[in-house]
Amino acid sequence: MVQTKKQKYLFLAFCLVPTFIMFSIFTLYPLFSGLYYSFFEWSGTSNTREFVGFDNYVKLFNDEVIPATIWHDYFLVATKVIGIMIMALFIAVALTQLKIKEAPFYRIVFFFPNIMSVVVIGILWMFIYNPNLGLVNSGLEMIGLEEWTRPWLGSETWALPSLVLPSIWAGIGLFMLLLMGGISNISKSYYEAAKIDGANEWQQFWKVTLPLIWPQIKISILYIVITTLNGSFIIVQVMTGGGPNNSTHVMGSYLYQQAFTQYNFGYGATIGVMILVLSLITVVLLQLLLRKERVEY
Amino acid sequence: MKRTVGERLVRSGIRLPLILWSLAVLYPIFWMFLGAFKSNAEIYANPWGFPEQFNFSNFVTAWTEYNIDTSIFNSFLVTGLGAALCLVLAVPTAYALERIRFKGSQMLFTLYISAMMIPMVLGWIPLFFLLAQFNMLDSIIGLSVVYAMSQLPFTIFVLTSFMGTIPKSLEESASIDGMSPYGILWKIVTPLTMSGIITVTIMNAIQFWNEYFMALIFLQSSENYTLALAIDFISNEAQYTNAWGVLFASLVFAILPVIILYSIFQRRITKGMTEGAIKG
Numbered sequence: 001m002v003q004t005k006k007q008k009y010l011f012l013a014f015c016l017v018p019t020f021i022m023f024s025i026f027t028l029y030p031l032f033s034g035l036y037y038s039f040f041e042w043s044g045t046s047n048t049r050e051f052v053g054f055d056n057y058v059k060l061f062n063d064e065v066i067p068a069t070i071w072h073d074y075f076l077v078a079t080k081v082i083g084i085m086i087m088a089l090f091i092a093v094a095l096t097q098l099k100i101k102e103a104p105f106y107r108i109v110f111f112f113p114n115i116m117s118v119v120v121i122g123i124l125w126m127f128i129y130n131p132n133l134g135l136v137n138s139g140l141e142m143i144g145l146e147e148w149t150r151p152w153l154g155s156e157t158w159a160l161p162s163l164v165l166p167s168i169w170a171g172i173g174l175f176m177l178l179l180m181g182g183i184s185n186i187s188k189s190y191y192e193a194a195k196i197d198g199a200n201e202w203q204q205f206w207k208v209t210l211p212l213i214w215p216q217i218k219i220s221i222l223y224i225v226i227t228t229l230n231g232s233f234i235i236v237q238v239m240t241g242g243g244p245n246n247s248t249h250v251m252g253s254y255l256y257q258q259a260f261t262q263y264n265f266g267y268g269a270t271i272g273v274m275i276l277v278l279s280l281i282t283v284v285l286l287q288l289l290l291r292k293e294r295v296e297y
Numbered sequence: 298m299k300r301t302v303g304e305r306l307v308r309s310g311i312r313l314p315l316i317l318w319s320l321a322v323l324y325p326i327f328w329m330f331l332g333a334f335k336s337n338a339e340i341y342a343n344p345w346g347f348p349e350q351f352n353f354s355n356f357v358t359a360w361t362e363y364n365i366d367t368s369i370f371n372s373f374l375v376t377g378l379g380a381a382l383c384l385v386l387a388v389p390t391a392y393a394l395e396r397i398r399f400k401g402s403q404m405l406f407t408l409y410i411s412a413m414m415i416p417m418v419l420g421w422i423p424l425f426f427l428l429a430q431f432n433m434l435d436s437i438i439g440l441s442v443v444y445a446m447s448q449l450p451f452t453i454f455v456l457t458s459f460m461g462t463i464p465k466s467l468e469e470s471a472s473i474d475g476m477s478p479y480g481i482l483w484k485i486v487t488p489l490t491m492s493g494i495i496t497v498t499i500m501n502a503i504q505f506w507n508e509y510f511m512a513l514i515f516l517q518s519s520e521n522y523t524l525a526l527a528i529d530f531i532s533n534e535a536q537y538t539n540a541w542g543v544l545f546a547s548l549v550f551a552i553l554p555v556i557i558l559y560s561i562f563q564r565r566i567t568k569g570m571t572e573g574a575i576k577g
Contacts, residue, residue, distance in 0.1 A: 008397075011478040015393035016405070019386040019449070026446040027412055030420030030427065037422060044426075091318070094311050109319045111567055112326075115555055117507030119525045120548050123532050124325045133344040135325075169321065177571045216575075223574050230416040234510050238529065252418050259422050260514055272419030279416055 037269035044263050056270040065246055065254060066271075070278070072160055073250045076167065077228045077282075081221055083168040084175055088220070091172070092179035093205065107180075111173030118170075122238030125166040129153050156247040159240055163248060167228075167235060175220045182216035183209060218290045225286060229279040251275045326552070332545035340541050355542035356549075359531075363540075365547050367520060368527035375437050375512075375523055376505040379444035380498050383452050386445065388494070391456035392482055396468070406457070412450040421514055428515060435517040443511055448501045455573060459493025460486065496569040499562050503555055524551050 038056055042049045060066055091110060095103045113121065128135045129152040137149040152162040186209065194204045210217075233252025236242060242249035242257060249257070251271060259268025332340060333355050335348040359365040393399075394406050424443065425434065433439025463486065471481050487494070509525040516522060522530065528547050535544050559566060 007478075012393055012397055012399055014479070015389035015397075015482075019390040020405075022386055022442075022446060023409070023412075023449060025427070026424065026442065027417075027420065027449075030423040031415065031417075033423040034419035087318075091315065094315060098308060098311060100312065100315070106315055106319060107567075108563060109322050112559060113322060114570070115503050115507070115559060115566065117509065117525055117551055117555075119507070119509045119528050120329075120552055123528065123544065123548060124329060126532075127344075128325060133341070135345060138345070174570055174574060177567055178574060181571060181575075219575060226414060230418070233418075237510065237513070252416075255418055256510075256514070260425075265422055269419065269422050272416075272422065275416050276419050283414070 034269050034272050037266055038273050040266040040269075041264075042266040044265055049266075052266070056267050059267060060270050060274060065249060066274075068246065069249045069251045069254045072248060073229060073232055075160060076164065076232050076250065077225055079161075079164045080167050080171065080228055081224050083164060084171050084224055085217070085220065087168065088172050088175035088179055089217075091176045092183055093209065095176075096180050096183045097201075097209075107177070110176055113170040114173040116170065118234045119238055121166055121170050122235055125169075126153065126239055129162055153240055154244055156244055159244060159248045163235060163239060166239070167232075171224065175224070178216050178220050179213055182213035186212050221290065222283065222286060225282060226279065229275070229282060251278070329545055329548050329552075333542065333549045335542055335545075337539055337542055355546035358540075359543045359546040359550070363527065363531055363543060363547065364519065364522075365524070365527060365550060368522050368524045369550060371437055371521060372506055372524040375441050375444060376502050378438070378441035379448075379505045380501045382441060382445035383448050383501055384494065384498060387449055387452040387456055387497075388487060388490070389482065391453045391460055392486055394453070395457045395460040396465075396486075409450045409453050413454070417447065421511070425514060434515060435521055437521060440512060440515050440523075443515060444505045444508065447511070448504060451573060452497050452501060455497045455569065456490060456493055458572075459490050463489045496562075496565045499558060499566060500569050500573075503558060503566070506554060507551075 039051060039053060040049050041052045041055065091106070094100065095106055100106075127133065131137060131149070131151040131154065134152075136152060140146065140148045150158060153159050190208050190212070191204055194208050199207060229251075231252070232250045233256065236248055236250050236253045237256065240248040242253045252275065255268050255271040255275070258264045258271060328345060331346075331348060332344075334351040334353070336352070336354075339348055390409075394402055428434040428439045428443070431439070433442065467485055467489070468481050471485050472478075476484070507525065508523075509529065512523045512526050513529070516526060519527075519530070524547070528544070528551055531540060531544050531547055535541055
């Protein structure tokens with residue numbers, strides 16, 4: 001190449017430096033100074049920032065709301081993983097293995113909620129759960145289960161479980177496609193061999209399909225866990241705002257409340273550090289847990 | 298092969314949940330459209346049925362009295378600016394990371410990629426004060442920058458994998474013909490990566506159009522509200538004003554561009570999202 005070293009480095013700098021400066025200012029700096037803020041008590045105005053050492057962390061461990069928010073987050077993680085994986089697996093197998101004519105239609109429809117705004121999803125489901133007008137309660141009345149009707153999002157016991165269904169509703173499509181991609185890559189000869197050995201469809205699913213799409217299953221579970229821990233607070237904020245009586249607060253929505261409505265920015269940052277640490281630990285543990293030899297036939 | 302009665306039964310038994318789930322997905326969306334054409338009295342009397350006559354007054358009210366027009370404009374602006382800025386920053390970096398050998402290239406790539414997994418919630422508090430210092434708090438420009446940066450790692454990631462599929466020979470022959478590396482990037486690589494650029498831009502645009510939480514934190518005055526914030530505001534207010542029809546009308550405004558994009562670029566969007574998830 002006819003290019004001097006200097007020219008090469010100049011071009012390299014042109015490509016990398018502006019982007020990296022922006023990335024440092026708007027992503028790296030905020031993350032690190034978030035860690036730093038967690039050692040201060042700060043209501044937002046610059047002259048009242050006070051170094052308090054680990055006081056915020058002590059407060060964190062003594063805050064009664066915190067264990068509840070952690071539990072709520074992991075409740076959502078667990079129910080979403082189970083719900084989404086079972087449904088997405090079922091749909092993916094049905095659409096790929098059973099030669100259904102209208103399969104493309106289902107694929108297009110089931111994916112669509114994945115690209116809807118959380119605001120739209122949240123508001124739609126608030127109506128579905130509406131105690132007087134909502135589909136859920138009128139449906140229950142229609143099949144004669146009046147005693148099961150309740151103000152779903154207004155009840156301390158039922159509000160959190162009620163958030164699971166919209167999350168599953170909105171999440172299935174992506175994982176259905178991921179799993180379908182895995183299944184369609186499995187060579188037909190495995191199924192033929194299994195048939196010759198006398199395996200029925202159910203056994204084929206357990207012995208052939210499932211082990212061979214394990215990588216996709218693993219990725220899906222990790223992805224659901226990460227996106228839930230990093231983003232469950234959005235649907236919470238839209239649908240319940242953490243209420244009633246903190247019964248649906250997750251870590252992120254509690255951070256928002258502490259920092260941006262009560263102006264405890266230092267304490268908010270401490271909650272942020274907790275979210276970061278917990279989600280990193282969870283991802284590492286999960287990766288160890290899900291490690292399973294790749295199957296080769 | 299002939300199917301037994303039992304197999305047929307299993308097959309229709311499997312269809313039933315598929316049909317039910319499509320209803321569960323489509324009906325609420327369909328119903329939202331219907332609600333936008335109903336009067337308040339109709340919404341109460343017959344919440345889940347058809348309107349007696351379709352009237353557009355909810356749309357007009359949303360547009361004129363609830364400033365939905367400004368919010369739609371703001372949403373388009375933030376989406377366009379954010380997507381454009383993200384591309385401008387991502388394309389050169391993706392090219393350098395994919396094609397130029399230099400020390401630390403792998404490390405830089407890993408740094409960008411790991412930023413996709415980090416919960417940004419922690420960063421939002423300092424970012425709030427940073428934007429205030431730059432006079433970019435409560436501004437569409439500021440929010441566009443934040444949006445662009447939030448999707449930057451993902452965009453770099455998608456573009457590098459697209460650029461990896463371009464044969465190197467084209468760049469080499471252009472270089473022998475005396476084209477500068479800037480020319481190669483602009484005139485050879487960018488057009489050849491266009492498919493990837495379009496895919497990732499559509500996905501970013503949908504993301505920005507739908508985004509709610511960062512807008513909630515970084516915007517304050519109602520004339521700067523994006524559509525998501527305006528809808529959230531109408532929704533919270535509707536408990537007192539009972540403006541349900543207006544709420545549905547604004548939901549329709551919010552979802553229509555997404556439906557249009559999805560119907561045109563369905564394959565690109567689904568492919569882009571699944572590949573992003575697999576490799577990410």
